[in-house]
Amino acid sequence: MTYIAQQPREQIIADYARYLSPGRVAVYRQIGVDFVPGRREGVWLWDVDGSRRVLNCRTSGGVFNLGHRPPRVVEAVKQALDELDVGDHMLMSEMRAALGKRLAELTPGDIQYTTFSPGGAEAIDVAIKLARGYTRRPKVISVRKGYHGHTGFALAAGEDVFRGKFGPMPPGFLKVPFGDARALEQMVDEETAAVIIETIPATAGILIPPDDYFPQVREICDRSGAVFILDEVQAGLGRTGRMWAIEEWETVPDVLVIGKGLSGGVYPMSATCHRPHLDRFFQENPFIHLSSFGGASLGCVAAMAMLDQITEPGFLEHVQAMGERFAAGFARLKAHYPIVAGVRRRGLMIGFELSDDRLGPLMSRALFQNGVLAVFADYRPSTVQILPPLIIQPDEVDFVLAALDRACALLSQTDLDTLPDLPLPITT
Ligand SMILES: Cc1ncc(COP(=O)(O)O)c(C=O)c1O
Known part of the structure; x- marks a missing residue:
C-alpha cells in the first residue's frame, strides 16, 4: 500500500x-x-x-528539526502502535508522566510542571490562562510583530494583520517593541498578568535582542509580579545550538512554551512548562483546562524518542x-x-x-x-x-x-x- x-x-x-x-x-x-x-x-x-x-x-x-520521518522517532511510534493509542486525557498516563519528568530535567531552572497540547497556539493559550488565573490580573503584554499562533489568547497577543478582522479581542492585550526593556518597564504595572515574548522572534525576521534584554525582562516581571512567558516554539529544542535559546541570556522564565519539533514531525504535540509557584492555580483547579488530544500517548512516545536524539553527545x-x-x-x-x-x-x-x-x-x-x-x-x-x-x-x-x-x-x-x-x- x-x-x-x-x-x-x-x-x-x-x-x-x-x-x-x-x-x-x-x-x-x-x-x-x-x-x-x-x-x-x-x-x-x-x-x-x-x-x-x-x-x-x-x-x-x-x-x-530532525528531518522528515526521523528513523528513531518513526520506529518508536510504529512499535507503540502495537500497544497504545492517544489515551484518555481525563485519566492519569504513564507516558505523560515520563515525558513530564524528562522535560522537568531538561528545562531551565526549577521549571517542573507540564501541560500538553496538540499545537503551539493552544500551548500559548494555556500559558496565558495560567498567568491570568494565577495572578487574577487582566493585562498581557506582548511584543510588536510577535507571533504566537491563531487561537484565542495567542491570537490576541499577535498582530492586527491576523486578528483585525474578527471583531473585538479580549481586553487587556498591549504591545511594546521587541528588545526595548525601558518601554516594557513603562507598560508593566500591578495589573499585568503576563509578559509574553519569543526568545528570537521568527516571523518578525529572526531578531536577536540586546545582551541585557532578557535579564531585564526577568527583573521587571519579578518587581511587578507579572508572569514571564517565553515562547520557544521555534527557537527551542536545539535550533540555536543550545537546548533552549534563552540559555544564552542565562534567564529562567516562569513559563516555557514549546511545540513544533517536540515530537519529530510525526505527531502533533506541544507543551507549556511552568515553575512550581504557579502550580498553586492548577492545584486549586485541577480540571480547569482540558484537551482530548493534548499529551496523547503516541505523541509522548514520539517526543521521548526525539529528546533522546537531541540530547545525545x-x-x-x-x-x-x-x-x-x-x-x-x-x-x-x-x-x-x-x-x-x-x-x-x-x-x-x-x-x-x-x-x-x-x-x-x-x-x-x-x-x-x-x-x-x-x-x-x-x-x-x-x-x-x-x-x-x-x-x-x-x-x-x-x-x-x-x-x-x-x-x-x-x-x-x-x-x-x-x-x-x-x-x-x-x-x-
Ligand atoms: C513562535 C511561535 N509560537 C507559536 C506558534 C503557533 O504554533 P502552532 O502553529 O503549532 O499553533 C508558532 C507557529 O508558527 C510560532 O512560530
Missing part, C-alpha cells in the same frame, strides 16, 4: 482548490510555488509526481558546526552581492537579510527554482528565514549555499521597479 501519488498531480490540485481552498491554490500558482509534497525523507521533499526535489529550509518553523555541537559553515558561506555571498544586507543567526536559526522588502519573496521563488524551500519572514519580507533540519550534513549546507549564490546572481540583475506586485503569501 502506498499513500503518495494515488491521484495525478493536477487532480490533487483541482481537488484541493475545490474542497479546501481555491484562494490558496491561486496564490501558489501566481507565485510559482505550486509544490505538492509527496515523498519525504531527511532534509529532502519531493513533489508528488517525483518531478522535483527540494531541500527543506523551511521545516515548518522547526517541526522537521555531539548533537548540539553538530548544529553549531553547521551554523558556522553557513556563516562562512554567507560572508562570501555578502562580499560578492550588494543585495545581501547581512545575517542574523544563532545556530541554525538564520535570518538572511536582503537590501529590499521586494527581494524576500523573489528570493524564496529563486531558491525554490534552485532546489531549496525557504520563505521570507511575514512581518519583514526582506528577511529570508533559513531553518534547515538540524541533522543537515556539510554537503547539504553547501547545496543550500550554492542555491543562494545562483539566486543572488539572478536577483542582482533584476530591476525591481519593473516587476509586477506579487501577492505575499502567509509563510509562518
Whole structure:
C-alpha cells in the first residue's frame, strides 16, 4: 500500500482548490510555488509526481528539526502502535508522566510542571490562562510583530494583520517593541498578568535582542509580579545550538512554551512548562483546562524518542558546526552581492537579510527554482528565514549555499521597479 501519488498531480490540485481552498491554490500558482509534497525523507521533499526535489529550509518553523520521518522517532511510534493509542486525557498516563519528568530535567531552572497540547497556539493559550488565573490580573503584554499562533489568547497577543478582522479581542492585550526593556518597564504595572515574548522572534525576521534584554525582562516581571512567558516554539529544542535559546541570556522564565519539533514531525504535540509557584492555580483547579488530544500517548512516545536524539553527545555541537559553515558561506555571498544586507543567526536559526522588502519573496521563488524551500519572514519580507533540519550534513549546507549564490546572481540583475506586485503569501 502506498499513500503518495494515488491521484495525478493536477487532480490533487483541482481537488484541493475545490474542497479546501481555491484562494490558496491561486496564490501558489501566481507565485510559482505550486509544490505538492509527496515523498519525504531527511532534509529532502519531493513533489508528488517525483518531478522535483527540494531541500527543506523551511521545516515548518522547526517541526522537521530532525528531518522528515526521523528513523528513531518513526520506529518508536510504529512499535507503540502495537500497544497504545492517544489515551484518555481525563485519566492519569504513564507516558505523560515520563515525558513530564524528562522535560522537568531538561528545562531551565526549577521549571517542573507540564501541560500538553496538540499545537503551539493552544500551548500559548494555556500559558496565558495560567498567568491570568494565577495572578487574577487582566493585562498581557506582548511584543510588536510577535507571533504566537491563531487561537484565542495567542491570537490576541499577535498582530492586527491576523486578528483585525474578527471583531473585538479580549481586553487587556498591549504591545511594546521587541528588545526595548525601558518601554516594557513603562507598560508593566500591578495589573499585568503576563509578559509574553519569543526568545528570537521568527516571523518578525529572526531578531536577536540586546545582551541585557532578557535579564531585564526577568527583573521587571519579578518587581511587578507579572508572569514571564517565553515562547520557544521555534527557537527551542536545539535550533540555536543550545537546548533552549534563552540559555544564552542565562534567564529562567516562569513559563516555557514549546511545540513544533517536540515530537519529530510525526505527531502533533506541544507543551507549556511552568515553575512550581504557579502550580498553586492548577492545584486549586485541577480540571480547569482540558484537551482530548493534548499529551496523547503516541505523541509522548514520539517526543521521548526525539529528546533522546537531541540530547545525545555531539548533537548540539553538530548544529553549531553547521551554523558556522553557513556563516562562512554567507560572508562570501555578502562580499560578492550588494543585495545581501547581512545575517542574523544563532545556530541554525538564520535570518538572511536582503537590501529590499521586494527581494524576500523573489528570493524564496529563486531558491525554490534552485532546489531549496525557504520563505521570507511575514512581518519583514526582506528577511529570508533559513531553518534547515538540524541533522543537515556539510554537503547539504553547501547545496543550500550554492542555491543562494545562483539566486543572488539572478536577483542582482533584476530591476525591481519593473516587476509586477506579487501577492505575499502567509509563510509562518
Ligand atoms: C513562535 C511561535 N509560537 C507559536 C506558534 C503557533 O504554533 P502552532 O502553529 O503549532 O499553533 C508558532 C507557529 O508558527 C510560532 O512560530
